[in-house]
Amino acid sequence: xxxxxxxxxxxxxxxxxxxxxxxxxxxxxxxxxxxxxxxxxxxxxxxxxxxxxxxxxxxxxxxxxxxxxxxxxxxxxxxxxxxxxxxxxxxxxxxxxxxxxxxxxxxxxxxxxxxxxxxxxxxxxxxxxxxxxxxxxxxxxxxxxxxxxxxxxxxxxxxxxxxxxxxxxxxxxxxxxxxxxxxxxxxxxxxxxxxxxxxxxxxxxxxxxxxxxxxxxxxxxxxxxxxxxxxxxxxxxxxxxxxxxxxxxxxxxxxxxxxxxxxxxxxxxxxxxxxxxxxxxxxxxx
Numbered sequence: 001x002x003x004x005x006x007x008x009x010x011x012x013x014x015x016x017x018x019x020x021x022x023x024x025x026x027x028x029x030x031x032x033x034x035x036x037x038x039x040x041x042x043x044x045x046x047x048x049x050x051x052x053x054x055x056x057x058x059x060x061x062x063x064x065x066x067x068x069x070x071x072x073x074x075x076x077x078x079x080x081x082x083x084x085x086x087x088x089x090x091x092x093x094x095x096x097x098x099x100x101x102x103x104x105x106x107x108x109x110x111x112x113x114x115x116x117x118x119x120x121x122x123x124x125x126x127x128x129x130x131x132x133x134x135x136x137x138x139x140x141x142x143x144x145x146x147x148x149x150x151x152x153x154x155x156x157x158x159x160x161x162x163x164x165x166x167x168x169x170x171x172x173x174x175x176x177x178x179x180x181x182x183x184x185x186x187x188x189x190x191x192x193x194x195x196x197x198x199x200x201x202x203x204x205x206x207x208x209x210x211x212x213x214x215x216x217x218x219x220x221x222x223x224x225x226x227x228x229x230x231x232x233x234x235x236x237x238x239x240x241x242x243x244x245x246x247x248x249x250x251x252x253x254x255x256x257x258x259x260x261x262x263x264x265x266x267x268x269x270x271x272x273x274x275x276x277x278x279x280x281x282x283x284x285x286x
Contacts (some may be wrong), residue, residue, distance in 0.1 A: 017174070024053070024175055027166040031057040034159075038063045038127035038134050040070070040119075041091065043080030046137030046169075048183040049176045050162055054135070055089055065126050065134070067119045070096040070204055073190040073211050076284060083183070094122050099204060109148075115191070116149035120156045126169050135159045141169040187224040187259070188276065196229050207264045209263050216258045220244070232265035240273035 031037060031054050039054055041047045041064035049082075054062045066080045077093070084091035096118070099105055103114040120134075127134040136153065138160040153160060162172060176184035177213045193202055206229065211225045213234060222245075226237040236255070238246050245251055246269055259267045 012255050013148040020171055020175055022210065023165045023171065027053050027161055027167065028057045030159075030161050030164060034135070035060075036061040036130070036132045038065050038123070038132035040123050040136040040158075041066050041080055041084070042137075042189065043076055043083055043183070043185050044137070044189045045181075045183045046139055046162060046172055048083060048181055049172050049179070050135060050137045050179055051083075051089060052087070052176075052179060053161075055087065061132075062089055062130055063127075064091040064129055065123050066091060067123060068093050069098040069119070070207050071098055071115065071193045073192065073214075075215065076189065077194075082241060084174050092126060094126050095193075096122050101204070104193075105202050107193070107196060107198055107200055107202050111193060111198070113148040113152050115193065116152035117156075118283050120152055120158060124156060124158070131158065135161055138163045138168045139169050139172050180267050190226075195227060200229070212262045213264070216262075217255065220251070220254065220258075226274055227259075228270070234259050234264040234267050235270050236268070237270045237272075237274040243269065243271070243273055261277055 001278065002167045027050075035058070037054050037058060039047060039051045039062065041051055051062070051064055064080070064084050066077060068077055081091060081093075098115060098118060101114065101118055105110055106116065108114075109223070124134050136158055138147075138150065138153065139162040141159055142163065166174070173184050192207045192210050196202055196206065210227050210229060214225050217227070217236070217238070222238045224239045228235040236246065236259075246255065256267045
């Protein structure tokens, strides 16, 4: 039996931490009151926990909606589908061409907001077709970061149950671990558009190049990876404790050759390593 199936079929979960137990029970209560929900499901740790809780709260009255655009890796969409199949939750793939939206492709500092508007509009339409309330997986820790997409959520009236009950990112991971969800230690995800500096027009070929470069780095054993694009240069971010391995002479040569093969003229490593929101650091000077 799939691990996620075992987790979702359990009742009366008792967490080792009282505060976590209280928040999870509040989450179940909030979702149950909605009667039927459509979960905006990316396959990441947050939306996976929300999907699990929704299944526990509402049984079959749950639908997973996964946006399929050029900004998301095909491997992530496949992983989301595999999770849904494993836990027996029906999934609908909502595909549309985000690159047809000029306000998004131009990649201004509000690109995330414009993109989220488009995604929510499509997901809301799909949720309304089945008479479901659309919910999504923002958690309480997200309020501490620069997330312009949160404005689109507020404007659209989309519920964020994890944040509503105060579940932090660390608590989401711990609850997922205790529930047996395979996503509990999954690295943080971000759409491929975040790899391009604001003002750099986003094109399909560029997205594909980044996706392929990150895939190869994952295959080389780097779990948390970002390949930031600066014209013809790739700036690689890995976790700080993995920097020595990336900078090893043999690995340097392997990575350099691989990224040259996908079209980058120059390849460099970010000496600070991976950190959330590094693409927005330039905004501090604006």
